[in-house]
Amino acid sequence: MSLLNETHDPALRSWVASANHADTDFPIQNLPFAIFRRKGGSERFRGGVAIGDQIVDLAAVAAAGVFDGPAAAAVQAAAQEKLNALMALGQPAWSALRLALSRALREGAAGQPRLQACLVPQAAAQYEVPARIGDYTDFYTSVHHATNIGRLFRPDNPLLPNYKWVPIGYHGRASSIGVSGQAFRRPLGQSMPPGAAQPAFGPCKRLDIELELGVFIGPGNAQGEPVDIARAEEHVFGICLLNDWSARDIQAWEYQPLGPFLSKSFATTISPWIVTLEALAPYRVPFQRPAEDPQPLPYLDSAANREGGALDIQLQVDLRTARMREAAQAPATICRTSYRHAYWTVAQMVAHHTVNGCNLQPGDLFGSGTLSGPTLDQAGALIELTAGGKQPLALPGGEQRTFLEDGDSVVIRGWCEKPGAARIGFGSCEGTVLPALPTPQR
Amino acid sequence: MSLLNETHDPALRSWVASANHADTDFPIQNLPFAIFRRKGGSERFRGGVAIGDQIVDLAAVAAAGVFDGPAAAAVQAAAQEKLNALMALGQPAWSALRLALSRALREGAAGQPRLQACLVPQAAAQYEVPARIGDYTDFYTSVHHATNIGRLFRPDNPLLPNYKWVPIGYHGRASSIGVSGQAFRRPLGQSMPPGAAQPAFGPCKRLDIELELGVFIGPGNAQGEPVDIARAEEHVFGICLLNDWSARDIQAWEYQPLGPFLSKSFATTISPWIVTLEALAPYRVPFQRPAEDPQPLPYLDSAANREGGALDIQLQVDLRTARMREAAQAPATICRTSYRHAYWTVAQMVAHHTVNGCNLQPGDLFGSGTLSGPTLDQAGALIELTAGGKQPLALPGGEQRTFLEDGDSVVIRGWCEKPGAARIGFGSCEGTVLPALPTPQR
Numbered sequence: 001m002s003l004l005n006e007t008h009d010p011a012l013r014s015w016v017a018s019a020n021h022a023d024t025d026f027p028i029q030n031l032p033f034a035i036f037r038r039k040g041g042s043e044r045f046r047g048g049v050a051i052g053d054q055i056v057d058l059a060a061v062a063a064a065g066v067f068d069g070p071a072a073a074a075v076q077a078a079a080q081e082k083l084n085a086l087m088a089l090g091q092p093a094w095s096a097l098r099l100a101l102s103r104a105l106r107e108g109a110a111g112q113p114r115l116q117a118c119l120v121p122q123a124a125a126q127y128e129v130p131a132r133i134g135d136y137t138d139f140y141t142s143v144h145h146a147t148n149i150g151r152l153f154r155p156d157n158p159l160l161p162n163y164k165w166v167p168i169g170y171h172g173r174a175s176s177i178g179v180s181g182q183a184f185r186r187p188l189g190q191s192m193p194p195g196a197a198q199p200a201f202g203p204c205k206r207l208d209i210e211l212e213l214g215v216f217i218g219p220g221n222a223q224g225e226p227v228d229i230a231r232a233e234e235h236v237f238g239i240c241l242l243n244d245w246s247a248r249d250i251q252a253w254e255y256q257p258l259g260p261f262l263s264k265s266f267a268t269t270i271s272p273w274i275v276t277l278e279a280l281a282p283y284r285v286p287f288q289r290p291a292e293d294p295q296p297l298p299y300l301d302s303a304a305n306r307e308g309g310a311l312d313i314q315l316q317v318d319l320r321t322a323r324m325r326e327a328a329q330a331p332a333t334i335c336r337t338s339y340r341h342a343y344w345t346v347a348q349m350v351a352h353h354t355v356n357g358c359n360l361q362p363g364d365l366f367g368s369g370t371l372s373g374p375t376l377d378q379a380g381a382l383i384e385l386t387a388g389g390k391q392p393l394a395l396p397g398g399e400q401r402t403f404l405e406d407g408d409s410v411v412i413r414g415w416c417e418k419p420g421a422a423r424i425g426f427g428s429c430e431g432t433v434l435p436a437l438p439t440p441q442r
Numbered sequence: 443m444s445l446l447n448e449t450h451d452p453a454l455r456s457w458v459a460s461a462n463h464a465d466t467d468f469p470i471q472n473l474p475f476a477i478f479r480r481k482g483g484s485e486r487f488r489g490g491v492a493i494g495d496q497i498v499d500l501a502a503v504a505a506a507g508v509f510d511g512p513a514a515a516a517v518q519a520a521a522q523e524k525l526n527a528l529m530a531l532g533q534p535a536w537s538a539l540r541l542a543l544s545r546a547l548r549e550g551a552a553g554q555p556r557l558q559a560c561l562v563p564q565a566a567a568q569y570e571v572p573a574r575i576g577d578y579t580d581f582y583t584s585v586h587h588a589t590n591i592g593r594l595f596r597p598d599n600p601l602l603p604n605y606k607w608v609p610i611g612y613h614g615r616a617s618s619i620g621v622s623g624q625a626f627r628r629p630l631g632q633s634m635p636p637g638a639a640q641p642a643f644g645p646c647k648r649l650d651i652e653l654e655l656g657v658f659i660g661p662g663n664a665q666g667e668p669v670d671i672a673r674a675e676e677h678v679f680g681i682c683l684l685n686d687w688s689a690r691d692i693q694a695w696e697y698q699p700l701g702p703f704l705s706k707s708f709a710t711t712i713s714p715w716i717v718t719l720e721a722l723a724p725y726r727v728p729f730q731r732p733a734e735d736p737q738p739l740p741y742l743d744s745a746a747n748r749e750g751g752a753l754d755i756q757l758q759v760d761l762r763t764a765r766m767r768e769a770a771q772a773p774a775t776i777c778r779t780s781y782r783h784a785y786w787t788v789a790q791m792v793a794h795h796t797v798n799g800c801n802l803q804p805g806d807l808f809g810s811g812t813l814s815g816p817t818l819d820q821a822g823a824l825i826e827l828t829a830g831g832k833q834p835l836a837l838p839g840g841e842q843r844t845f846l847e848d849g850d851s852v853v854i855r856g857w858c859e860k861p862g863a864a865r866i867g868f869g870s871c872e873g874t875v876l877p878a879l880p881t882p883q884r
Contacts, residue, residue, distance in 0.1 A: 138700075153699070160698050162634070165640070168699075169700065170702075170703050171707070174576060174577050175577050175662075175802070184666060187799050188799075189797060199739070201739050223618055223708075224876075254608050257602060257610075258701040260701075261579075266665075294640065297632065299643065356629035356705075357626065358704065361617050434666075
């Protein structure tokens, strides 16, 4: 069964002219969801779908009664202040809304005048975290990242024996997740300087990024009822960009034996736009595990997962320093990679997370873990790119970086492209480091 | 400044006769909060306060307009389906409501007839998790537990060097937290049997308990704004009982390097009743750290914390097997200890959690970590009580246990008592192990 349908046809064009530009992230084949409102007012937030440089205001679409049937029910759910209700509806409802929007936005569509009245320019919009995130789980799905960082934290034991069997994950902090544009203070905390007799307290000195994707959960499962891998993707609404900011010095001192805590919980930034699994269907690729590696246990294995469980999403990290910003200089690209290198798929994450009976809920978020690729220039964290801070990155304009400095902004971008399919993108996920608070002298 | 006021007077008696029994958990000096409704109906859930064997229905109190001023605002907030709004109001509002309830429930109170109409017998009630728990954080505050369990997981390195400096904690799973009475299936998962070449998959074989207290957060803090330890307790609503069920075989295989995940996320059980910090004021004790230990860093230290930051809460764990239940036999007490042995206080948990700028929100829950005391019979987990499963516990009736078997129920109780103060209790926190699902054969 093909996962492709008329909404993926690369020949489709929209009457929204900007959606037909070759380099747009948001052609008619994409149709990602966000929560937005017009900037500078007191409008309530509601769901929107990106088309070119515009947003289809789903509250306006719902109020105007543009659609009927399952698409109307879906657009009512999407008109709320968070996308949880839409996420809970499930794949048939999402598909119905996607098809209705695709048909209404096509060149020559009869519904053009009614939908035109529902457009808001993206340039006039502000965004919010798109769901009430009940629980946030961060995985560790890049074997390259696990090996690179393991070598720094445990030189004699980089890749632990469980890695190729267990999709390692841990619970993250939901309250401090913000949307692109988030600025946060450099965290204060404890670290143990090399050779010191007691820990130091003060601003983090090794502030890092983690290039990740975020996976939003759709319908949940009842407590005690695992999700079979064959049905795992029915529980996935879509994918966004995610930066898991990390305080490496705090992490090294605190993480044993219960894992990272304050080194991560100060901020996590996600993109406003969630690209649905359906939009990503043309970019499915086989999930290839090296023949010499153990094959997944049965609960983590399925033919569909092997044949098309991975996604070829191109990823890029740009760094813009304060000096670059002042000089109106282009940011420096510090990493390029693809999600196809991940060792565990989205379906495997869902099947593993629920195998013990843990209940997922609509709006839950998974992080993929840092998506470092096989070579070091494909690494998704500064700690890898700079060999633990020993080899600074040279930046244009004579600057260099080991870890982040105050005023640095990091921008993650993601997109999919290949011959025979429409290019689709994720927009961007940007965050900025503010100076730390003064260290208290009490 | 004394933290005691007229509501703590041990001579107070209530016109609710059952509140004056010597052994009640809920005398007029306690007044803990829960979310409840009458069993077997379709009433909505709302806040209630325990008095003897009755519940003061706060939605009924609000509707009847019994109180005025700040107590009326607090009771309106407490009438909702979860306690988050009451938690957000803060200490002055909680105190006003406590004082108003204390006065109205006293023998001879003028308000008796109006309040009497708002009582629901506890025997007729069912409970729910009392707050929407945005984030759940589990700490590790017993040095005895950390040492005991560290010895089992890392014989040569039981207590890690960070333990006495860092109040170790990690993010837990909020969605699977249930209220007393919760029954859950034994989890399925991966483990690595000793000497095996590859992991096994199936029902957990080493299912354990963790005796903990839960701390509900009141008003939150803004992201980027740490809470000073001197004001930390203003952010704490109250304390409940908590059982952090743990699958030790799954935990041992999965926990490195990011900490426990599926070994904990299948279920966590809390008591319905939350005892406020104000009710616990008579049971504050000095927080004593051995002189040879490092003293806390300044952000974790205050005079008030040293003088009265610890709480002397007595704790007991009872085990009722299926056979005991069938024989209508009393459960076996397997552990007795006190929260006073914890190495880190509630105020230190709040100050540490927020020092990096992490934002707490009303209704967030902290677990204390397993509250094992200094001697092995005070250990709060079977893995400690049975020396890692090597020394079974003998139970009355000829049974024995290393880890939990299907049909076992575990009941945690907590109370405070001392001469010159009213005895107050936490009620109970009970959970039952159901058989695992069949292991899938795909």
